[in-house]
Amino acid sequence: MAPLIELHSWSALAPTLILALTGLVLFVFDSIDPRSTNRSALAGISTAGALASLGVAVWYIVAGVGDPTRRGTFDLFGGQLIVDQMALFFMVVVAVVTAMVSIASYDYFLEHAYQAEYYSLMLLAATGMSTMAAANSLVTVFIALELASLPSFALVAILKTNRGSVEAGLKYFLIGALSSAIFVYGISLVYGATGYMQLEAIAQNLEGAEGFSGLLGLGVVMLIGGFAYKTASVPFHFWAPEAYEGAPAPISAFLSSASKAAGFVIAFRVFATAFPIETMADIGIDWTLAFVILAIVTMTIGNFAAATQENVKRMLAYSSVGHAGYALIGLAGLTGTGSNDVVLGAAMMHLLVYGFMNTGAFLFIALAEYWGVGRTFEDYNGLAKQAPMASAAMTIFMFSLAGIPPFGGFFSKYFLLTGAIDAGLLVVAVALVVNSALSLYYYSRLVKALWIEEPVVERDSLTQPTGLYVAIIFAAVMTVVILPGFGPVADTAIEAAAAVVP
Amino acid sequence: MSVPVDYYVLLSMALFCIGLFGILTRRNALMFLMSVEIMLNAANVNLIAFAFYHGNLTGQVFALFTMALAAAEVAVGLGIILVLYRNFRDVDVTVPSAMRW
Numbered sequence: 320m321a322p323l324i325e326l327h328s329w330s331a332l333a334p335t336l337i338l339a340l341t342g343l344v345l346f347v348f349d350s351i352d353p354r355s356t357n358r359s360a361l362a363g364i365s366t367a368g369a370l371a372s373l374g375v376a377v378w379y380i381v382a383g384v385g386d387p388t389r390r391g392t393f394d395l396f397g398g399q400l401i402v403d404q405m406a407l408f409f410m411v412v413v414a415v416v417t418a419m420v421s422i423a424s425y426d427y428f429l430e431h432a433y434q435a436e437y438y439s440l441m442l443l444a445a446t447g448m449s450t451m452a453a454a455n456s457l458v459t460v461f462i463a464l465e466l467a468s469l470p471s472f473a474l475v476a477i478l479k480t481n482r483g484s485v486e487a488g489l490k491y492f493l494i495g496a497l498s499s500a501i502f503v504y505g506i507s508l509v510y511g512a513t514g515y516m517q518l519e520a521i522a523q524n525l526e527g528a529e530g531f532s533g534l535l536g537l538g539v540v541m542l543i544g545g546f547a548y549k550t551a552s553v554p555f556h557f558w559a560p561e562a563y564e565g566a567p568a569p570i571s572a573f574l575s576s577a578s579k580a581a582g583f584v585i586a587f588r589v590f591a592t593a594f595p596i597e598t599m600a601d602i603g604i605d606w607t608l609a610f611v612i613l614a615i616v617t618m619t620i621g622n623f624a625a626a627t628q629e630n631v632k633r634m635l636a637y638s639s640v641g642h643a644g645y646a647l648i649g650l651a652g653l654t655g656t657g658s659n660d661v662v663l664g665a666a667m668m669h670l671l672v673y674g675f676m677n678t679g680a681f682l683f684i685a686l687a688e689y690w691g692v693g694r695t696f697e698d699y700n701g702l703a704k705q706a707p708m709a710s711a712a713m714t715i716f717m718f719s720l721a722g723i724p725p726f727g728g729f730f731s732k733y734f735l736l737t738g739a740i741d742a743g744l745l746v747v748a749v750a751l752v753v754n755s756a757l758s759l760y761y762y763s764r765l766v767k768a769l770w771i772e773e774p775v776v777e778r779d780s781l782t783q784p785t786g787l788y789v790a791i792i793f794a795a796v797m798t799v800v801i802l803p804g805f806g807p808v809a810d811t812a813i814e815a816a817a818a819v820v821p
Numbered sequence: 822m823s824v825p826v827d828y829y830v831l832l833s834m835a836l837f838c839i840g841l842f843g844i845l846t847r848r849n850a851l852m853f854l855m856s857v858e859i860m861l862n863a864a865n866v867n868l869i870a871f872a873f874y875h876g877n878l879t880g881q882v883f884a885l886f887t888m889a890l891a892a893a894e895v896a897v898g899l900g901i902i903l904v905l906y907r908n909f910r911d912v913d914v915t916v917p918s919a920m921r922w
Binding site: 462469472486490493496499500504510511514 | 850853894904907
């Protein structure tokens with residue numbers, strides 16, 4: 320069927336461009352009325368922009384953009400950016416998280432003085448993350464990564480008079496600056512060894528790089544460091560608990576879901592496209608081994624540290640490190656044997672489901688901070704009697720994060736497990752099962768506090784802020800609904816992964 | 822080429838290690854920022870030397886991008902250091918330590 324309107328090829332980037340445009344519209348709004356605290360207009364604009372971006376990305380996936388057998392992938396600007404199914408998949412994740420966080424911020428930043436700045440920084444960070452999904456050259460990867468990082472530093476520290484927020488912003492910035500310096504040095508070494516920055520061109524010139532295998536190996540290790548920072552995995556994970564705990568809770572939700580997914584998409588694309596494992600193994604650089612170790616260490620550290628926490632937000636922060644470990648299986652499993660597309664697709668699915676359940680969980684923390692009930696498990700005691708709906712949603716998130724069967728989190732973990740076994744990574748599969756079992760302990764501890772324990776202190780009746788409730792209920796519904804709808808999601812993810820895996 | 826490319830790589834690695842040493846030992850946030858800048862410039866030395874060696878311009882152009890991004894990073898960083906000073910009356914990175922595991 321011939322399309323009704325022939326669009327220019329760069330319109331394939333529309334989901335990203337809409338986010339950028341929304342950020343600029345917010346700037347214009349702010350410059351016309353700098354002192355405005357019109358929260359409805361600002362949150363409305365940014366939610367509408369994120370939803371428009373989401374709609375276009377979903378429409379493109381359904382219409383077959385990026386599908387090699389239908390409309391084909393779009394190479395833009397000489398292969399610097401590429402719009403394929405994987406790019407669109409992650410654009411969906413980023414857009415949906417941005418939309419939920421925008422709605423929730425309406426209530427959370429009730430008395431904040433810098434409303435327009437907050438929303439425009441968030442949309443610009445989302446633009447960077449969306450560009451990361453499409454980046455197909457080390458140049459665009461680095462620029463998109465910085466575009467996502469720089470507004471994030473400011474967002475974490477946006478509560479300027481709150482010491483926790485400033486401390487979190489400082490730590491996030493210092494580690495971020497260090498890791499981006501390491502990352503760009505890694506890029507320079509890879510460029511030195513191969514002479515190219517574009518990912519396919521690097522892959523074609525790897526054979527000529529045998530004489531530089533030392534430089535190339537060091538460069539690859541440094542690139543892994545950069546990705547580890549962005550995805551909050553070992554060895555650059557230690558900023559995550561501080562940044563997530565100190566940041567305003569909606570920003571923690573945004574960073575731990577969207578930013579992590581964006582970090583993974585560049586890792587997937589760079590390693591699957593630029594460094595095909597067969598060629599790299601010939602040179603003597605077996606990067607899947609590095610990811611096997613990182614995956615196991617990351618999930619173990621994350622889950623064990625989460626189990627010892629008293630502070631709920633910090634527990635979720637460590638659990639987010641643990642989930643980065645699960646998603647790393649997607650890279651560890653690209654061994655060339657077994658079905659590589661299943662394991663990579665499983666990691667993509669996990670990041671999508673995680674985008675709903677983890678954002679929802681952090682938004683529940685935002686709700687608790689809005690009520691001012693406190694931070695520890697004990698402070699959450701008996702909340703279910705006063706706010707049954709939000710507590711039910713939180714229970715869904717907790718069980719889904721643990722990977723209990725009736726929810727979305729179970730299926731993505733199940734696919735990860737089969738993928739890992741298929742790739743012959745029994746150790747990783749065992750680590751995944753053991754860590755999931757451990758995680759059930761601290762997730763159900765929160766559920767117990769909500770439903771069973773009696774409140775330590777008497778609380779006044781709790782209000783029901785509309786924006787936060789809408790976002791939390793939407794995330795809960797999606798976490799459940801994704802189960803019957805898992806067939807198409809899984810097909811899209813595995814198909815998208817198959818197109819990237821050589 | 823008059824100077825072999827190896828020497829440029831040695832120079833840049835030396836710069837990178839100096840920067841890393843600075844980050845690990847300095848406690849002043851501004852010194853920390855300067856050390857990061859040295860590390861970024863080490864990468865720039867590499868990029869330009871390799872661009873000359875390979876005979877394509879990709880590295881040189883990317884070095885320009887890196888400089889612009891480094892400037893943007895410093896702008897955000899100085900902003901954060903400013904609010905740090907306002908809240909803690911100090912720019913020592915070890916002073917804010919309310920959150921520990």
